[in-house]
Structures are given as C-alpha cells and as structure tokens.
Amino acid sequence: MHSSTLLIVLLGLIGLAYQFGRRRAVATAGGTRHINTLHSLPAYYGLYAALWAGIPALLLLGLWSGVQDEILIAIVKSELPPAMIEGLSPGRVGLLVNDIKNLASGTIVSGAVTPEIQAAADRYVQLKQIAGWAMWLAVMAVALGGTTFAWSRTRPQMRARNRVESIFMVILVVFSSIAILTTLGIVLSVLFESLRFFQAVSPLEFFLGTLWSPQTALRADQVGASGAFGAVPLFTGTLMVSAIAMLVAVPIGLMSAIYLSEYAPRRVRALAKPALEVLAGIPTVVYGFFAALTVAPFVRDLGMSLGLDVASESALAAGLVMGIMIIPFVSSLSEDVINAVPQAMRDGSYALGATQSETIRRVIIPAALPGIVGGILLAVSRAIGETMIVVMAAGLAANLTANPLDSVTTVTVQIVTLLTGDQEFDSPKTMAAFALGLTLFAVTLTLNVIALQIVRKYREQYE
Numbered sequence: 432m433h434s435s436t437l438l439i440v441l442l443g444l445i446g447l448a449y450q451f452g453r454r455r456a457v458a459t460a461g462g463t464r465h466i467n468t469l470h471s472l473p474a475y476y477g478l479y480a481a482l483w484a485g486i487p488a489l490l491l492l493g494l495w496s497g498v499q500d501e502i503l504i505a506i507v508k509s510e511l512p513p514a515m516i517e518g519l520s521p522g523r524v525g526l527l528v529n530d531i532k533n534l535a536s537g538t539i540v541s542g543a544v545t546p547e548i549q550a551a552a553d554r555y556v557q558l559k560q561i562a563g564w565a566m567w568l569a570v571m572a573v574a575l576g577g578t579t580f581a582w583s584r585t586r587p588q589m590r591a592r593n594r595v596e597s598i599f600m601v602i603l604v605v606f607s608s609i610a611i612l613t614t615l616g617i618v619l620s621v622l623f624e625s626l627r628f629f630q631a632v633s634p635l636e637f638f639l640g641t642l643w644s645p646q647t648a649l650r651a652d653q654v655g656a657s658g659a660f661g662a663v664p665l666f667t668g669t670l671m672v673s674a675i676a677m678l679v680a681v682p683i684g685l686m687s688a689i690y691l692s693e694y695a696p697r698r699v700r701a702l703a704k705p706a707l708e709v710l711a712g713i714p715t716v717v718y719g720f721f722a723a724l725t726v727a728p729f730v731r732d733l734g735m736s737l738g739l740d741v742a743s744e745s746a747l748a749a750g751l752v753m754g755i756m757i758i759p760f761v762s763s764l765s766e767d768v769i770n771a772v773p774q775a776m777r778d779g780s781y782a783l784g785a786t787q788s789e790t791i792r793r794v795i796i797p798a799a800l801p802g803i804v805g806g807i808l809l810a811v812s813r814a815i816g817e818t819m820i821v822v823m824a825a826g827l828a829a830n831l832t833a834n835p836l837d838s839v840t841t842v843t844v845q846i847v848t849l850l851t852g853d854q855e856f857d858s859p860k861t862m863a864a865f866a867l868g869l870t871l872f873a874v875t876l877t878l879n880v881i882a883l884q885i886v887r888k889y890r891e892q893y894e
Contacts (some may be wrong), residue, residue, distance in 0.1 A: 451478025668839035675750025684761025719823035764806030
C-alpha cells in the first residue's frame, strides 16, 4: 500500500469526522431547534473532531514514513552474512545497500547479483510489505481513536470554539518555528563549515588576497595544486557585474514606474505593467542562454568593429542581461511607492502653479525617495545573488580587473564550480564554497536590513 493512498483515505476520514462531530453536537443539543444551547457553532464541534482525527494520524504517518526505510535497512543489514560486509568501508556498505534496494525495486544494480544479495532484496520487499500494512493499521487506528475521543467529549457546554482556536494557534506557532529554525539551521551549517575553512586558510588571505586558485594537492608530489584562496577577484567581479546591472535596471525601471503611475492611461497601464512583470517570471537559465548566445556575441562583434579587445564572455554582457532581469523589481516596487504618495500633495503642487513634470521632480520623487531607495537596495541584493546568468555569460576566470570587457567571475559562480560533481567535504577547496556563501549571505542580509530600515524610518512622513 502506498503512503499517498493512505493519505487520501485519511483525508476522507477527516471529512467524515467533521460531519460526525457536527451532527453529534446538534444531536446533544436536542436538534436544530435547540442549537442556541450550544456554547459554539456546530462547525466548531466538527472542526474539533476533525483535528483530533487528523493531527495525531498525520504526525504518525509522517514519522513512520521518515524512519521506516532506515529501520528496514538496519534489519536487512543485521541479517546479512558477516563475511559479506566484513572489512568493507562505510562507502562500500552503502553501495551494497543501494544494490539491495535497486534490486528490490527492479532497477539496475552496480555489480553481479549474488544469492545473498537476492535473498536480502527479497527480505527487504517482504519487510516493506509488512511495514506498509502495519502503517495502515496504526494510522487508521489512531484516526478512529481520535474521532471516538472527540465524539465522547462533545457536549453542549464544551467550549469547542476556544479549543479549536487554541489548536490552530499552536499549529501556527509550530509552522512559524519551523521556518525560523530552518533559517537558523542554514546559517549555522554554513557558519560551522566556514569556521573549518578558516582553520585551514587565514581569513586575511581570503578577504585580502588577490589570487584565486582553489586547487589543493591530493598527493605530496603533485605539481600545480598549492592552492590560493584570495577572494578579492571574486568580490570585484561580483561588484562589477552588479553595478552594470543596476546601471541598466535603475534608470529603465524608475522611468517605467514614473510613466506607468503618472502619465500612462489606464488601459495602457493595465497592459504594460503585466507585460513588464513577465520579465520577472522568465527562468534565469533562459536569461543565461540569451546572454551567452545573443548578447555576448553582439558585444564582442561590436567591440571588434570599434577596435576593442572584448572577451567572448565579458562582464558587460552578463551585466546587461542581469539588468534586464532586474527591471521588474525596480519598476514594480517604485510604482507601488509612487502610488502611495497622497493625492493631496499632487493637488497642492498643482494649486501652486507647478506643471506635472515639476510636481514629479520636486514633490512626488522626494516623497517616494525612501521607498525607491529601499527597492533599489533589494534589487542590488538580487543582483549580487544571481547565479545562472553569470555562470553562462561571464566566465570562470578570476581576473582582478576594472575593465568590463574582460572575462570575470563572481562569488556565486565559484560556489557552483566548487560544489559541482562528487566532492569531499573535508578539503579547503570544497569548504571555500561555504566561506563564500557566508560572505554572500552577510552582504545580502546587510543590504536587506538597510533597505527595510530606510523604508521604515521615513514611511510615516508621507502617509
């Protein structure tokens, strides 16, 4: 039996529990004519029964699904012949377990199928069937038990609404805590790995070094793998590409916002704004293809026609396409802020004899400037964290240069490069990705905090 089928059946049982609880409340009150004797509406009694039927059963289903495979594998491993796994490394044991699971599911195994492996696969299938039926019985028993318990507690004087609201409050707190703890777990995991990296590489070398070559020697006699972890070329490349992107996105996005909010007719605005925001829904890999196949060759050919030496993968091409991608962020946020400026400020400016353009320049833009600046900072953090466009259009060369026509690399590109393929997470080369990620996280978090502080500090002055 599949877990998805059990989930569907369980949802149906939760619906039935709701109906039973609701009808039980009406029946204990003496019928629909005496429904006013109930402390709460009948729907709350139904929700109370549905929650008792669903929450414990869903928790059991999730816990069972999470630990079932680990327990079954442990049982199968304990029943294997000792000579079969004796002397094997943990990696080889894991490969053996994968072969057993693949054979049980009917897929290809990595080696020859011995009688012992076949017997283990058959045993795994048998245990999985037993565990599936046991899960069905346990989950359904818990759901029916919860329904019965709620049924027995349903009385006219029971405060069903208070209990249901308390349960929902607990659910909201749990889910909010999951989001917060997930963020905390991400930060701590990156932080701990970064600290391991800085134990092997000096922070001064990482933050101030100008040579990036994260190749570490695997053997003592290996040549050309001494390793250099100076991240300054990555930081400068990231700033250059982001600066080019913002030079494209900020003027176009801001002018678009001003036109849509102040000049465009209603019909034009209704068509232009969704069309502009479509740019935000295009996958970044599509932008990367566009940059690599269209913009980069165009920039190179244009530079060559002007007698300039342009790299096939340049920071200019990546920055231009990234700027196009960020335009909706700037325009949408700026338009919302401009529309939030009170109409009374416009009317007062017109009453003093100012033209529409003067009103925009001297009243509306200064009033909306904090929100516009906050939106621009959020767009900057989006540009700094962009990956696919830079991977496909800017190159991998860690060049310390201020020439936008040269090939550069960024922090996100190097994170992808360092973590591509099979890696061992105990070498400075791999752990450098976590140090770069922590630096990127700190920068983007700082920009977001600054943007929120600016908006929060000056928002009330124009409401």
